[in-house]
Amino acid sequence: xxxxxxxxxxxxxxxxxxxxxxxxxxxxxxxxxxxxxxxxxxxxxxxxxxxxxxxxxxxxxxxxxxxxxxxxxxxxxxxxxxxxxxxxxxxxxxxxxxxxxxxxxxxxxxxxxxxxxxxxxxxxxxxxxxxxxxxxxxxxxxxxxxxxxxxxxxxxxxxxxxxxxxxxxxxxxxxxxxxxxxxxxxxxxxxxxxxxxxxxxxxxxxxxxxxxxxxxxxxxxxxxxxxxxxxxxxxxxxxxxxxxxxxxxxxxxxxxxxxxxxxxxxxxxxxxxxxxxxxxxxxxxxxxxxxxxxxxxxxxxxxxxxxxxxxxxxxxxxxxxxxxxxxxxxxxxxxxxxxxxxxxxxxxxxxxxx
Numbered sequence: 147x148x149x150x151x152x153x154x155x156x157x158x159x160x161x162x163x164x165x166x167x168x169x170x171x172x173x174x175x176x177x178x179x180x181x182x183x184x185x186x187x188x189x190x191x192x193x194x195x196x197x198x199x200x201x202x203x204x205x206x207x208x209x210x211x212x213x214x215x216x217x218x219x220x221x222x223x224x225x226x227x228x229x230x231x232x233x234x235x236x237x238x239x240x241x242x243x244x245x246x247x248x249x250x251x252x253x254x255x256x257x258x259x260x261x262x263x264x265x266x267x268x269x270x271x272x273x274x275x276x277x278x279x280x281x282x283x284x285x286x287x288x289x290x291x292x293x294x295x296x297x298x299x300x301x302x303x304x305x306x307x308x309x310x311x312x313x314x315x316x317x318x319x320x321x322x323x324x325x326x327x328x329x330x331x332x333x334x335x336x337x338x339x340x341x342x343x344x345x346x347x348x349x350x351x352x353x354x355x356x357x358x359x360x361x362x363x364x365x366x367x368x369x370x371x372x373x374x375x376x377x378x379x380x381x382x383x384x385x386x387x388x389x390x391x392x393x394x395x396x397x398x399x400x401x402x403x404x405x406x407x408x409x410x411x412x413x414x415x416x417x418x419x420x421x422x423x424x425x426x427x428x429x430x431x432x433x434x435x436x437x438x439x440x441x442x443x444x445x446x447x448x449x450x451x452x453x454x455x456x457x458x459x460x461x462x463x464x465x466x467x468x469x470x471x472x473x474x475x476x477x478x479x480x481x482x483x484x485x486x487x488x489x490x491x492x493x494x495x496x497x498x499x500x
Contacts, residue, residue, distance in 0.1 A: 152319075152326040159318030160311070167307030175300045182292045186225075186267055187260045190287045193220055194271045198283045201231055202275030205239075217242055220285070227266050228286035234279055247286065255282045265289045328356045332363055344371045 197216045204212035213231065217240060220229055228249065229242040236255055247266065260269050266286045273281040328350045335346045344367055350360035 150326070151329060152322045155322035155325060156315065156318050159321070160315050163311050163314035163318070167311050170310075171300065171303050171307050174303055175296050178299055179292070179296050182295070183267070183289075186287055186289065186292065187269075189223075190260070190267055190269050190285055191271075193223065193287075194269050194283055194285045197229070197285070198271050198273045199275070201283060202273045202280050205233075205273065205280040206275045206278075213240055223287070225287045225289075225291060226285075227288040228268075228284065230284040231273070231281060232284070233281040236282070239281065245288070249284075249286075251284065254284055262289070265293060325356075328352060328360060332356075332360060335363065335367075339367060339370065344374065 197220050200216040200219075201213055204210065204216070217229060217231075220226055221242060226242070227245050228247050229240075230251065231239040231241070232251075232255060233239055236252060238251075247264070249263075249268075254268060255270050257270055260267055262268070266288055268284065268286045270282055270284045272279055273283050331348055331350060335348055338346050346367065348360050348364060350357055352360075
């Protein structure tokens with residue numbers, strides 16, 4: 147998700163203004179409270195010193211009417227919430243308590259310095275005269291007016307901070323528009339240049355970094371335009387040279403076409419001759435085929451004759467073998483007949499002798 151620069155600037159300025167407003171809302175009321183509280187502390191201290199001094203003199207002289215006068219003088223301050231005069235044994239001599247405050251008097255009389263309780267600032271001071279203690283004075287001034295003033299200041303400060311925030315947001319929006327408008331123009335111009343459109347105009351006259359960037363961008367576009375024009379001129383020249391080359395090639399192709407036509411005619415003649423040779427070759431092939439068939443028949447007959455001759459030879463070998471056996475048998479019979487003849491001769495001889 148892309149966040150525009152304008153929105154970033156507005157958010158940044160608004161955040162800064164918000165921080166300043168929050169600081170003002172918390173710092174100035176607190177500062178006002180601190181200053182007012184310090185002023186009231188000085189005032190209650192001065193009042194207590196005056197009343198304590200007047201009361202000390204009155205107690206020394208036992209002039210109780212002067213104590214009433216001192217209390218009446220303190221009552222002129224509308225913020226007076228409590229005034230008590232106590233002797234050294236912490237017994238009250240006079241008390242002014244219009245708000246009926248719930249105070250732990252014994253504990254408060256022993257404390258020193260200013261302290262705050264229930265939106266009242268209290269102070270206990272010793273009553274002395276001529277370095278002799280006569281008791282303790284307890285004074286309380288209401289802080290309601292101070293807190294009411296602080297709340298009013300807070301409310302007023304809140305309104306002021308809200309107004310500052312609104313005005314600052316509007317000014318930040320205007321200021322961001324002043325900053326981002328040239329950037330947006332440069333972005334749109336860069337988009338057009340990326341699409342190939344170099345006929346763009348940029349109206350940026352600022353003298354800051356954005357103006358310098360716009361000047362550099364315009365120069366860059368002009369250089370791109372010049373480069374494109376040079377490339378177009380080069381392409382045009384190349385196209386011219388290609389056109390001339392194509393014309394030369396066309397002429398050459400025409401010449402080659404004529405030559406090819408001539409060669410085609412020669413090929414047609416050669417084809418006709420080859421057809422005639424093919425016919426003759428077919429006739430020769432047919433004759434050679436019949437001769438081949440006759441040769442195959444003769445070969446088959448010769449093979450059969452060879453087989454017959456081999457069979458006859460085999461039979462002749464058998465006859466020869468049988469005849470040889472018969473001759474051997476005859477020879478053997480001849481030998482046996484000779485022996486029989488000899489036996490007959492012996493028998494005849496014997497017969498003659500007998």
